[in-house]
Amino acid sequence: MAAAELILTNGRFYTVDRARPWVEVVGIADGRIVALGSESEVRSAQPGARIIDLGGRMAMPGIVDVHNHVLMGGTSDLFELRFSGDATVAEICALVRGAAEKAAPGQWIMGAQWGADAIAELNTTEALAQLDAAALGHPVCLRDETAHNRWVNSEAMRLAGIDETSADPEMGSFGRDPKTGKLTGMMIESAAGIVERVAANFMFGIAGDELFALRENYRSAHVRPDYVKIFLDGVPGAKTAAFHDAYLEDPIHGCCFRGATMVTYPELIRWLGKCEAQNLSVKIHCAGDAAVTQALDAIDVVRGFNGPTGLIHHIAHASYIAPDDIARFAELGVAADLSPMIWFPTTFLEGHKEAMGTERAERFWPNADLLKAGALLAGGSDWPVIPNPDPWSGIEGLVTRQNPSGAFPGVSLWAEQALDLATAVEVFTLNSAKAIGLDKEIGSLAIGKSADIIVLSQNIFDVPADAIADTQVLTTYFEGREVYSR
Structure with a gap:
């Protein structure tokens, strides 16, 4: 058994190894897992290691997220309005007005995320008029919850060069009121990019x-x-x-x-x-x-x-x-x-x-x-x-x-x-x-793998299925280093 510098002990470690799903102790050296097993197997063989007692908490390999948009996500969390997918037109416009009252002259108001089921409700000249009034002259660009479509106001369309004579772009469309045929500010697929490039062309690089x-x-x-x-x-x-x-x-x-x-x-x-x-x-x-x-x-x-x-x-x-x-x-x-x-x-x-x-x-x-x-x-x-x-x-x-x-x-x-x-x-x-x-x-707890480990607030295998979402990560180890503690 290789010498460990750090031992995480008194834990319920879920290894994601069906042959040996649970261990009590993990030994770590140089950012790698060097020992797995019971208290008696690991502690007695590692007399000089630093010990951290997990107090019986469940721990497991770090989550691996194969699909995210880091730049868009970070920008959205730091700088944009956030609202839930079930927000009404009135609720959205109230948030826009609040942001407009604080914004510098000409500043874009960006936000997300209106519901994917709201296209028909927003695709009207009446809804656009409400958004225009709330914007106080600022350009507005709001993403839907799919991030494929946008709802923008008249000032945003003006800055993007979109008017009633504009033809739909390839692989997209400009929303029009089914009753009047007038633009509504609904930007579908590639149409969304026309506006967002004007609003935030840091988001569009080479490809x-x-x-x-x-x-x-x-x-x-x-x-x-x-x-x-x-x-x-x-x-x-x-x-x-x-x-x-x-x-x-x-x-x-x-x-x-x-x-x-x-x-x-x-x-x-x-x-x-x-x-x-x-x-x-x-x-x-x-x-x-x-x-x-x-x-x-x-x-x-x-x-x-x-x-x-x-x-x-x-x-x-x-x-x-x-x-x-x-x-x-x-x-x-x-x-x-x-x-x-x-x-x-x-x-x-x-x-x-x-x-x-x-x-x-x-x-x-x-x-x-x-x-x-x-x-x-x-x-x-x-x-x-x-x-x-x-x-x-x-x-x-x-x-x-x-x-x-x-x-x-x-x-x-x-x-x-x-x-x-x-x-x-x-x-x-x-x-x-x-x-x-x-x-x-990564992806499981095994000898030789990176010591990427999360310690949880509850054992997800011991709680009702409808309580799993209440789980919190208490501590995160990345390559054997504690990088987060709640």
Whole structure:
């Protein structure tokens, strides 16, 4: 047994190793785990080590989040208005007015996040008039909870050069009042970027080959620029996700509208091949089942040309999947990036019901079917799409399929797709580490791995399932160093 510098003792350590799930003591040296076992096995063999007594608390490997937007999330938390997805027009406008009264002349008012089910309510000239009045002349840009769409005021549209004669941009649209045909400030998909580039062009940098060429400039021990993100479609609530079956008929899209992908099938194959040639894995945003099919088809073609690879591509969200495609995740070695944390009833889902009908909308997140088919399920927050990246609500939701916040009480979403707690923990630890190629380093407590450990306020295996979201992290160890204490 290697000599430990630090021993964490009197704990209930969950290792995420099914063969030996629990140990009492962890020994650490040079940032690595060097000993695991019982008090008698470890303490007696390490007479010179520093001892920290956990007081019987549960501890486990650090959470691995495979999907977040750090720049957007940090900016949003530090500088923007925050409001819940169920906020009314009046409540949103009251917050905007409060910010406008304090803002410097000409300052943009940025905020988030209105509900994905609120597009129809906001897409009116009456709602725009309320926002204009509240803004006191300031430009306003408010994101929805998917982060794909924006609601902006008239001053923001003026600064962005958008007026009644403006044609819809490719892969997006300017919202218009169904009654009058006038602009409402609703910016769908690529239209949102037109305004946000004017408001915050620090958010839009270089991309594609130009960015690839710089990747090694930023590589370090803890920064590994080895992934590429591709947006293949949009979101169901705005009818910009690509589906095999049509959305419900409406005055704007008419009959038989199925959405469309933003990247053609040949283009996707070309980019996947280019990325594999540079040892880059690809995370592909797919919100609709037709987008999932196209992504899997493209990966299949590239596999046919390139043969086996150690690269793991991700389908991000993997929320609506055609039944015949479920087995293909494992067959092609594709990870299902289960993010954001909405595998339970939410306003997201209410927006989907309005777009495609209740029966189809509720066939959302087939997690158990993916697991049975052997797919690698990985967990992420999609912060700040989910305002709080805390994983415990996501873990509880995987297990209960009910909303941990208390919203939609007693309602379960496709309950037979629930996962057991041990599997849910694996999704957010070892599975996620595998998905990003770091499972030899992190994701479980094992000899030789990085000593990334969290100490919890409660043993999540001892509490009712609907109390898992109440869990708090008391202490965080990163590479054996205490980096956080509540």
